[in-house]
Amino acid sequence: MSKTAEFRTCPTTGLKVNLAAERLIKANAVAAVVFLAIGGLFGLLVALTRWPAVHFLPADWFYLALTAHGLDVLLVWIIFFEMAVLYFASAVLLGCRIATPRWAWAGFGLMLSGALITNVTVLLGQSSVMFTSYVPLKAEPTFYLGIILFAVGALIGCFVFFGTLVVARQERTYEGSIPLVTFGALTAAIIAVFTIASGAIILIPTLLWSVGLVAHIDPILYKTIWWAMGHSSQQINVSAHVAVWYAIAAMVFGARPLSEKVSRMAFLMYILFLQLASAHHMLVEPGFSPEWKIFNTSYAMYLAVLGSMVHGLTVPGSIEAAQRSRGLTKGMFEWLRKAPWGNPAFSGMFMSLVFFGFIGGISGVVMGTEQINLIMHNTLYVPGHFHGTVVAGTTLAFMAITYLLIPLIFRRELAMQGVARWQPYVFGIGVAGISLFMMGAGTLGVSRRHWDMKFADAILPFDYPSAAELMMGLNGLFAVLAAVGGVMYVVVVVKSVFFGRKLAPDEKPSYPEVPPAAAVVAEHGSAKTLRIPGTTMLVAIFFLAFVLYYFVNWKYLSEVWPLS
Amino acid sequence: MAITPPSERIWWKEPIARVELIWIVIAFTWGLVMFFMMIYWHGAGEQNLSSEAYQIKAEVFAERTQAMIDEHTVRDESGFPVVHPPAGSDVYMMARLYQWSPILELEKDQTYRLHLSSLDVQHGFSLQPVNINVQVHPDYEMVMTIRPDQVGEYGVVCNEFCGLGHHLMVGKIYVVDREEQSDE
Numbered sequence: 001m002s003k004t005a006e007f008r009t010c011p012t013t014g015l016k017v018n019l020a021a022e023r024l025i026k027a028n029a030v031a032a033v034v035f036l037a038i039g040g041l042f043g044l045l046v047a048l049t050r051w052p053a054v055h056f057l058p059a060d061w062f063y064l065a066l067t068a069h070g071l072d073v074l075l076v077w078i079i080f081f082e083m084a085v086l087y088f089a090s091a092v093l094l095g096c097r098i099a100t101p102r103w104a105w106a107g108f109g110l111m112l113s114g115a116l117i118t119n120v121t122v123l124l125g126q127s128s129v130m131f132t133s134y135v136p137l138k139a140e141p142t143f144y145l146g147i148i149l150f151a152v153g154a155l156i157g158c159f160v161f162f163g164t165l166v167v168a169r170q171e172r173t174y175e176g177s178i179p180l181v182t183f184g185a186l187t188a189a190i191i192a193v194f195t196i197a198s199g200a201i202i203l204i205p206t207l208l209w210s211v212g213l214v215a216h217i218d219p220i221l222y223k224t225i226w227w228a229m230g231h232s233s234q235q236i237n238v239s240a241h242v243a244v245w246y247a248i249a250a251m252v253f254g255a256r257p258l259s260e261k262v263s264r265m266a267f268l269m270y271i272l273f274l275q276l277a278s279a280h281h282m283l284v285e286p287g288f289s290p291e292w293k294i295f296n297t298s299y300a301m302y303l304a305v306l307g308s309m310v311h312g313l314t315v316p317g318s319i320e321a322a323q324r325s326r327g328l329t330k331g332m333f334e335w336l337r338k339a340p341w342g343n344p345a346f347s348g349m350f351m352s353l354v355f356f357g358f359i360g361g362i363s364g365v366v367m368g369t370e371q372i373n374l375i376m377h378n379t380l381y382v383p384g385h386f387h388g389t390v391v392a393g394t395t396l397a398f399m400a401i402t403y404l405l406i407p408l409i410f411r412r413e414l415a416m417q418g419v420a421r422w423q424p425y426v427f428g429i430g431v432a433g434i435s436l437f438m439m440g441a442g443t444l445g446v447s448r449r450h451w452d453m454k455f456a457d458a459i460l461p462f463d464y465p466s467a468a469e470l471m472m473g474l475n476g477l478f479a480v481l482a483a484v485g486g487v488m489y490v491v492v493v494v495k496s497v498f499f500g501r502k503l504a505p506d507e508k509p510s511y512p513e514v515p516p517a518a519a520v521v522a523e524h525g526s527a528k529t530l531r532i533p534g535t536t537m538l539v540a541i542f543f544l545a546f547v548l549y550y551f552v553n554w555k556y557l558s559e560v561w562p563l564s
Numbered sequence: 565m566a567i568t569p570p571s572e573r574i575w576w577k578e579p580i581a582r583v584e585l586i587w588i589v590i591a592f593t594w595g596l597v598m599f600f601m602m603i604y605w606h607g608a609g610e611q612n613l614s615s616e617a618y619q620i621k622a623e624v625f626a627e628r629t630q631a632m633i634d635e636h637t638v639r640d641e642s643g644f645p646v647v648h649p650p651a652g653s654d655v656y657m658m659a660r661l662y663q664w665s666p667i668l669e670l671e672k673d674q675t676y677r678l679h680l681s682s683l684d685v686q687h688g689f690s691l692q693p694v695n696i697n698v699q700v701h702p703d704y705e706m707v708m709t710i711r712p713d714q715v716g717e718y719g720v721v722c723n724e725f726c727g728l729g730h731h732l733m734v735g736k737i738y739v740v741d742r743e744e745q746s747d748e
């Protein structure tokens with residue numbers, strides 16, 4: 001008890017930081033970055049193979065690398081980092097001790113061993129079944145076992161987070177309601193419990209099937225429940241990275257939410273409706289009724305999309321309100337022009353916001369439309385979409401907040417600041433390119449998860465349009481750019497965390513700048529400071545793009561063979 | 565700030581800013597438009613996927629496909645039978661590691677009931693360059709009514725990963741004019 005209740009006071013923010021929580025945040029963040037590096041490398045190999053002029057890996061290695069890429073970045077990197085976010089948003093933001101740190105370490109150990117077991121299994125080569133492992137494709141039993149262990153570890157982490165919220169309330173370490181960022185993290189954790197339960201329901205029988213104890217698993221049942229895990233886990237990411245956006249806006253600008261009520265309602269929409277989205281994956285499967293598809297794929301009349309669209313206004317709006325209250329009031333965009341673009345926490349966060357909305361968000365809704373899915377299902381449009389959400393959105397947001405966590409949690413000076421300054425741009429532009437060119441290739445019909453778009457060894461010849469090859473070449477180029485950005489991130493993090501200059505106990509880091517909380521003047525809910533014409537304009541542009549793109553795709557759909 | 569508890573303890577009674585309220589109304593309305601657009605298309609649009617499907621054993625599906633092949637094969641192409649079934653009939657295409665079989669020859673502007681199923685693992689029926697993409701499951705048969713509206717040679721790519729030979733799996737559908745057929 002005495003050991004778990006040790007604290008230090010952060011000289012920058014004045015937050016009371018629990019040392020046990022701090023150690024857990026460090027461990028989870030470091031594990032996350034290691035798996036990002038591994039998974040990112042596999043991703044680069046995949047992109048180089050899909051570049052027709054390079055066609056780097058042989059077929060079996062390609063499918064192996066693609067399986068490992070999905071696992072390591074979509075699952076392992078993101079969930080490890082989310083554990084760090086959960087512990088930060090609970091123990092650190094609420095200034096309390098972390099509940100049951102031993103359980104938290106047990107969870108960490110399970111996650112780490114699960115991730116290693118699955119990685120080794122995949123590398124041994126008998127489990128190239130893709131991240132989704134659709135039955136009746138069969139992987140080695142350890143493939144499923146590793147994922148299950150990892151998920152159980154993450155579940156423990158979620159309960160440690162819930163416990164910590166209880167501790168904070170009981171020990172009265174804060175007044176009133178939990179902060180918005182903690183609320184967002186709570187949203188993520190609640191969705192995570194649903195997600196992991198779905199995963200257990202389907203992966204445990206699948207594990208038993210792979211060792212021969214269960215005779216048969218229905219492929220449609222598998223897919224429906226698997227996606228209750230697979231898609232919902234992306235909603236954990238959305239909740240977590242939106243919480244991170246709010247956190248960065250608060251730390252860099254002292255921004256307040258425009259209105260607590262609206263932002264919290266938007267998070268609540270995620271809890272209520274996002275898990276319906278597993279239906280997105282069942283739109284062209286045999287046997288589902290249109291009623292089921294329409295209700296579920298629209299998250300019940302797009303109420304969860306409404307949540308994201310609200311955050312899309314309130315996050316930049318809160319930044320604009322804070323900037324204007326500092327006197328940056330000229331014209332529509334002085335607040336944005338004079339934003340700290342050299343601060344990687346801000347530039348990464350802002351690009352994450354824009355790319356998530358414009359690239360990932362719009363494409364996701366369009367692709368998830370019942371009938372339009374027909375012209376996109378399993379084409380490269382799908383990975384194009386989710387690289388926009390999970391990489392340009394979540395990963396970039398997590399990278400951005402790392403630049404604040406290094407000085408504040410790791411207590412090290414950020415190393416190689418010149419590299420850090422450019423990193424979000426290199427990575428962000430690379431990923432935006434990857435997303436757009438994959439979506440382009442997908443619109444031209446190119447299949448995802450495919451080794452050879454030229455079908456050189458197939459008995460019957462077939463060619464995609466030559467523009468598709470150009471798209472995949474550009475995709476390769478931008479993947480290289482994104483990989484450079486990824487390497488920059490890993491190098492800066494490793495150099496800072498392990499070799500960076502230690503900050504003295506009361507020293508405030510000089511970079512990236514984090515203004516003291518006292519500078520905050522923007523009041524929420526007040527008509528006086530709340531003028532956000534710039535954000536209104538950005539949102540109007542977004543809405544116009546959304547509507548146009550949506551109907552353009554109905555036009556595309558109307559041109560294919562009539563079918564019923 | 566978003567990282568501290570709300571400064572107003574009774575935050576749920578704060579007024580909502582006008583701009584937020586307007587945006588919520590617009591976004592909600594847009595959600596309704598998108599929702600009803602899907603329903604509207606079921607009435608007005610011509611591209612709606614059938615929900616007709618049956619559980620079926622692989623052997624049964626293979627038998628039915630073979631019966632169609634036996635009856636309506638018109639020629640052979642690279643070892644695949646090319647089948648020209650009568651307009652309006654039930655046509656079958658089976659997926660298995662790593663081929664689509666048979667090659668279908670259909671008539672333009674005629675409707676067919678296309679049956680799709682897999683004999684082994686999941687596959688993806690990706691008709692190119694039309695870009696119609698449907699998942700194909702083992703144990704289930706999906707039946708969709710199609711009406712090819714352009715003459716040409718179409719590729720059927722497998723777009724669900726099915727194994728190490730996934731990229732070898734290409735099938736074909738020909739769409740021909742009705743007159744052309746009457747010569748044969």
